[in-house]
Amino acid sequence: MRQPPCPQKVGLKKGPWTPEEDEKLLAYIRQHGDGSWRALPVKAGLERCGKSCRLRWTNYLRPDIKRGKFSSQEEQTIIQLHALLGNRWSAIAAHLPKRTDNEIKNYWNTRLKKRLAKIGIDPATHKPKTDALGSNSANISHMAQWERARLEAEARLVRESRRQLGVSSSSSVPTLVNNKNVAFAHVTKPPCLDVLKAWQRVVTGLFTFNTADNNLQSPTSTLNFTEEMLPLPVPYVGFDNDAFVGNSVYGNCVDSTMGLIEILGSSPENAWWAGNAMELESYPADALMVCNAVDQHQQSSSMEGSENFDAGTSYATGFGYNNDYWNSILDNLANVSLSPSGSSVI
DNA sequence: AACGACGGCAACCGCCTGCCT
């Protein structure tokens, strides 16, 4: 159904906000908090529609907004996330604390897009304009597909945790990154479909499991997904928890074991952390960059300095769930059926 | 100095989604 265009708007002020209006809005939110935007303008003594107030607050007045020049690391992050997520600005913003989706969108449209075009990279596809889609591109595509699913799911989890915490969108986003307890600890029931979707893409797009020898199969394999191919038994990976940061799997601890990895975390709630373990060396360097690009910015601050930190290692980020939920995922996976081509899904 | 072109960015618009009744 179509929503009428902000009925309150008739006769209300539009355009740039004045300092007086800002002060009124700030004063009201300081006293009463944000939310209930429709009623807020009248209560705050503003002749604006609620939507305008919300935008002003979320994109400009919030105290936790970082303004000013984007660092080169932030630029790289935006580019890399855009390659994976496309114009999903809110999802990208979820990975850039203190930056708003609007700001990132503007920055992309006014600068980064042009810069990429200038050096011969198509900003829409992130591929060289002359790229003939070689084999590496295919692998990157598969990797990107997996990463995209994961990042989308992560962004959803962030939103979910916000909702359950009663935290408005305007508050700072808890990062999944260097504090594994923040986001997941409050998610009682993340959407299972996200995991299934991501997982199905792994088994259909990246590789299939061969439980006989744990070897990587062709990405184009058309094997049916059967219960015996489920990644069981799940091995424990026994390494110092200090070497394990955030919701990620330390890549070179994976050894050559293919399949699912679980790590019994040391967090207070005894969380599990699961990820797709892959034999990273099996992928061409270009494909690895997809993983590195996404994950290193998340981990470098906490991993650097650790004796186990290896800047050249890819980190496969996974999902964190508690035991009960993880078991339900496995139950669900057992019932998943995929078409031979892997094109079914979801 | 005047003026047009351009770039950056705040703000708006329309659509979508989820929740509640």
Place this chain on the structure above:
DNA sequence: AAGGCAGGCGGTTGCCGTCGT
């Protein structure tokens, strides 16, 4: 199940400052 509403999202607009002529 359907309707109404609030909030979120991505695309677009338009203002304003800067730069070049």
